[in-house]
Amino acid sequence: MKIESTFKIKKGLAEMLKGGVIMDVVNAEQAVIAEKSGAVAVMALERIPADIRAEGGVARMSSVETIQEVIDSVSIPVMAKARIGHFVEAQMLESLGIDFIDESEVLTPADDKNHIYKHDIKTPFVNGATDIGEACRRIGEGAAMIRTKGEAGTGNVIEAVRHMRSMTDGINKIITADVNSLMSIAKEVRAPFEVVKDIHETKKLPVVNFAAGGIATPADAALMMQLGCDGVFVGSGIFKSGDPKERAEAIVIATTNFDNPEKLVEVSKELGEPMVGLNIDDLDETEKLAKRGW
Amino acid sequence: MKTGVLALQGSFFDHVKSLELINKEYKLIKSVTDLDNIDSLILPGGESTTMMKIQQNDDLFESIKIKINEGMPTLGTCAGLILLANDVIDGQTSISCLNTVVERNAYGRQNESFEGLVNFNGNKEMYCFIRAPKIISYGSTVTPIALIEEEVVGVNENNIVGLSFHPELSNDNIYLEWLKNFLKDGLNVRSL
Numbered sequence: 485m486k487i488e489s490t491f492k493i494k495k496g497l498a499e500m501l502k503g504g505v506i507m508d509v510v511n512a513e514q515a516v517i518a519e520k521s522g523a524v525a526v527m528a529l530e531r532i533p534a535d536i537r538a539e540g541g542v543a544r545m546s547s548v549e550t551i552q553e554v555i556d557s558v559s560i561p562v563m564a565k566a567r568i569g570h571f572v573e574a575q576m577l578e579s580l581g582i583d584f585i586d587e588s589e590v591l592t593p594a595d596d597k598n599h600i601y602k603h604d605i606k607t608p609f610v611n612g613a614t615d616i617g618e619a620c621r622r623i624g625e626g627a628a629m630i631r632t633k634g635e636a637g638t639g640n641v642i643e644a645v646r647h648m649r650s651m652t653d654g655i656n657k658i659i660t661a662d663v664n665s666l667m668s669i670a671k672e673v674r675a676p677f678e679v680v681k682d683i684h685e686t687k688k689l690p691v692v693n694f695a696a697g698g699i700a701t702p703a704d705a706a707l708m709m710q711l712g713c714d715g716v717f718v719g720s721g722i723f724k725s726g727d728p729k730e731r732a733e734a735i736v737i738a739t740t741n742f743d744n745p746e747k748l749v750e751v752s753k754e755l756g757e758p759m760v761g762l763n764i765d766d767l768d769e770t771e772k773l774a775k776r777g778w
Numbered sequence: 779m780k781t782g783v784l785a786l787q788g789s790f791f792d793h794v795k796s797l798e799l800i801n802k803e804y805k806l807i808k809s810v811t812d813l814d815n816i817d818s819l820i821l822p823g824g825e826s827t828t829m830m831k832i833q834q835n836d837d838l839f840e841s842i843k844i845k846i847n848e849g850m851p852t853l854g855t856c857a858g859l860i861l862l863a864n865d866v867i868d869g870q871t872s873i874s875c876l877n878t879v880v881e882r883n884a885y886g887r888q889n890e891s892f893e894g895l896v897n898f899n900g901n902k903e904m905y906c907f908i909r910a911p912k913i914i915s916y917g918s919t920v921t922p923i924a925l926i927e928e929e930v931v932g933v934n935e936n937n938i939v940g941l942s943f944h945p946e947l948s949n950d951n952i953y954l955e956w957l958k959n960f961l962k963d964g965l966n967v968r969s970l
Contacts, residue, residue: 485895485904486926493891496908496947500823500856503787522831524787524824559868559882560825561909583888583909606889733831740786740808740832 494608494628497561497583498692501525501629501715505705505736506694508532508719511550512557518722521732525561525584527717528554533590533637534720534759537771543591545573551580563610568776569595571605578607584629586610589776590636590719597778602626612696614647614774616654617673620683623691624676630689632713633774634697637720639761641698641707643774648695648711658683697774700725700758702738702751709742726756779817781961782807784842786832788824788857792946799949800958810841818851818961821858823908823944826882829861830871839873846875849937851964853957859940860911867914876938877917884912896943898924898932901952905943907931913942923967937964 504524509515515526530546531539545566555562561583566573568587573594577585585607587600602609603626612633613619619630632651634644654673658680661669670680682690695708696717705716716739718732725731734751741747769775781797783790785806797804797820805816819842833839839861846852846862854862860882864874867881885891885907896905913930916922924932924941932941939960945953960967 486892487894487904488890488892490893492947493893493906493908496906496944497888497891499789499792499947500825500908502789502791502824503785504825504828519827520831522828524828560827561888578889581887581889608888736828737832737835744808 489606491626491628495691497608498610498629501561501694502692503740504715505732505739506563506715506717507722507732508717509554509723512553514723514728515554515557517729518732519558519560521729522736523560523732524715525563526554526558527563527565527586527719529565532720532723533773534639534724535637536590537637545570545577545591548576548580551577551582555581565591566600567591568593569598569600571600574600574605574607574609578605582607584608584610587627588612589633589773593776599625599778610694612774612777613651614777615650615673616658617675618777619651619654619689619693620673620675620679623679627691629692629694631694631696631717633777634695634699635764635767636697636773637762638698638764638767639700639721639724639759640764641700641704642764644695644697644699644708645711647774648708648713651689651693652712655683655689659687699735700761702734702748702755705735706738706742706748709739715739721759724759726758731755731758779803780805780815781818781820782813782816783820784822784829784858786829788822788829789944789946790822790824792944793820793822796946796949796954796957800954802958802961807838810836810838813841813845816850818964819845819853821852821854821861822946823856823858826857826860826872827870829857843873843875846873846938849964851961852938853960854938854940855944855946856908856910856942859913859942862938862940876933876935876940877920878933878940879914879916880911880942881914882911883909884914885910894926894943896924896926896931898945899952899956903948903950903952905945906947907943910942913940921967934967939967
């Protein structure tokens with residue numbers, strides 16, 4: 485007897501990615517560099533977030549050719565992004581055999597009220613969240629993995645830190661709450677009661693939680709791990725830097741040895757130029773991607 | 779003495795959870811110096827290519843291979859099985875100490891991943907196969923110890939056990955009892 489795509493199986497793949505680095509790539513060549521550098525998975529994209537930010541326009545799911553090219557070039561899991569609420573892009577990614585779908589605020593949202601109902605798709609989903617309420621809503625819709633939103637394409641880690649701290653505070657509040665207060669908390673943070681109850685009983689988020697958005701250096705990756713993340717996504721930080729291969733390897737080693745400063749110093753030597761960063765306060769409110777998601 | 783759990787990347791905390799449930803002390807293994815004072819070893823699921831890459835830093839797997847060859851009870855699940863196998867079909871390097879040939883992701887991509895009914899340790903239980911490796915062949919010194927339908931999904935050779943699935947994501951009582959006995963001396967493996 486075999487049963488495919490149960491929630492346990494979807495969640496299970498995320499468990500296997502823990503302690504790893506998931507890297508944004510735009511073609512087969514970058515995917516191979518990422519795999520050789522020790523990436524645990526790659527995210528196939530048309531443009532990396534820093535370019536989406538610079539060029540503007542509507543950002544959509546990658547072309548079928550790009551995704552196929554990346555799938556064919558590596559043996560590690562391949563992820564791809566669908567627009568928020570665009571369930572047809574998700575159906576297409578499922579059909580392409582993608583291993584994980586990121587319903588991502590980095591792309592231009594397709595629906596300003598609804599996210600995708602993820603239980604109906606065989607492929608597991610990762611969703612961004614800025615706080616516990618948002619994480620619980622996404623899990624309620626079927627997300628098998630959560631990540632901080634951070635502020636993608638900025639090379640500035642402050643938003644990812646803010647989201648992770650907010651998430652930890654939210655989880656702690658639910659864990660330590662009196663059972664009689666759980667419904668009130670669910671109402672306050674706009675979260676499905678069942679997910680809040682599950683967190684209270686198991687004393688943890690029911691799915692893996694990664695860091696994403698603005699991670700550019702080995703130190704950033706280690707910071708997010710020390711704050712309690714299960715792993716990291718690095719978008720623009722690698723292929724917008726001076727020496728992508730060296731930087732990718734260094735971030736991988738730093739993520740494993742996040743609590744070992746000597747090791748962090750060793751891998752941070754001679755890395756070349758990091759990506760140029762953006763100050764979040766200089767961004768117009770409408771330019772903040774983390775605001776997308778409902 | 780403690781059980782060492784390889785902690786370069788992957789689901790090592792799920793194995794830690796199993797060890798906590800059987801009251802076995804553990805130690806996370808990230809470098810050669812962590813290998814002191816352990817009496818058994820677990821290689822978790824995750825990405826084998828990533829683990830191979832990270833261990834190069836201090837040739838951790840060479841030291842692990844010596845421990846395994848000296849008879850240390852060693853369990854590998856999923857990627858852990860790939861690391862133990864003598865041969866990997868796509869040519870990936872491994873620790874090479876278990877006389878088997880495995881193929882990575884041979885059951886398909888994530889959409890083909892499944893929970894399957896496995897005959898293991900005289901019991902039938904649903905276990906997770908996640909982009910799982912397939913055991914293609916094994917030598918005469920190797921005993922099959924787990925089956926799904928007619929297919930071998932777990933093997934034992936001397937002090938080594940390799941499983942293509944994830945009992946640590948289920949932690950059923952029969953698995954935990956088996957784990958407790960196996961980690962003692964590596965010899966309490968029940969064949970089919």
